[in-house]
Amino acid sequence: MVASVCLFGLAEAAASSATRSGIAAIYSYRGGKTASGETSRPDGLTAAHRTLPFGTMVRVTNRRNGRSVVVRVNDRGPYGRGRVIDVTPAAAGRLGFSGLTPVSLDIVER
Numbered sequence: 001m002v003a004s005v006c007l008f009g010l011a012e013a014a015a016s017s018a019t020r021s022g023i024a025a026i027y028s029y030r031g032g033k034t035a036s037g038e039t040s041r042p043d044g045l046t047a048a049h050r051t052l053p054f055g056t057m058v059r060v061t062n063r064r065n066g067r068s069v070v071v072r073v074n075d076r077g078p079y080g081r082g083r084v085i086d087v088t089p090a091a092a093g094r095l096g097f098s099g100l101t102p103v104s105l106d107i108v109e110r
């Protein structure tokens with residue numbers, strides 16, 4: 001058990017220093033609960049990520065137009081193939097996309 005926790009911690013630390021790339025999508029469900037227990041707010045600058053701890057601040061950069069926004073991870077997902085992050089409509093608006101777009105992710109703060 002201790003070994004697996006230590007290995008997971010090392011893997012997560014190594015992964016956090018690298019820029020991640022993939023596809024971002026918009027998601028929203030007004031008033032529902034996120035995996036962190038917060039109420040979902042489509043107008044907030046938040047996101048869903050599969051593994052990053054809740055509260056992690058991530059700079060998401062749209063690789064098509066260079067626009068970026070910092071979002072806070074408060075939910076789990078995305079579950080679609082090839083997607084690395086789901087962002088709220090407010091974050092997508094700042095990134096200048098609707099639907100899907102290629103992005104890069106950089107951790108700003110844990």
